[in-house]
Amino acid sequence: MATYKVLLQKEQLVFSAAHFITFAGDICECLHGHNYGVRAEVEGPLDENQYVVDFIAFRDSLAQIVKQLDHHVILPTSHPLIHVNAGEKEVLVTFREKRWIFPREDCMLLPIANTTAEQIAWWIAGQLRAAMKPRVGDRLDSLEVGVDENHGQWGLCKIPWRSNDGHD
Secondary structure, X not given: OOOOEEEEXXXXXXXXXXXXXXXXXXXXOOOEEEEEEEXXXXXXXXXXXXXXXXXXXXXXXXXXXXXXXXXXXXXXXXXXXXXXXXXXXXXXXXXXXXXXXXXXHHEEXXXXXXXXXXXXXXXXXXXXHHHHHHHHOOOOOEEEEEEEOOOOOEEEEEEEOOOOOOOO
16 A cells, blocks of 8 residues: 655745753753754645645645744743743743843744754644644644754654644
8 A cells, every 4th residue: 555745845944033942951052043944744645636735735834834933033931941921012031040031023932842943843743734634634644844953953743643732
């Protein structure tokens, strides 16, 4: 039995954003930015048109999600040591003695534990699945999203299409 996949990896699926991560338990790196690349792949059976998914709908849905991240500071709202307090006009972020204040419109608050490429890929995957499900239904098997933060350094996340894994 054949397996079918559709892969999107286009030059325009990029976003520029600032972030910082924690590592080694309690070390917080400095705020910095990347020009991220994004790719996505779905796996599933062919439909009545003999394709897995409509390339155009898939591309446009992913592009809308990527655009939301572009030119923002990406902040995690589920980190145990990074505290994000979003007001109407400002976002105050603290990590121990470090403190940042950003204009609210410059921030993208994500329900993730750390702004790693892997966690950003997980968030994009959930957003993409939610955007595509009304059009595709439950007929696909899986969705994989990759986020490249430095020309060949990819964080990947593969989620089942039909699962309730915290995105729904």
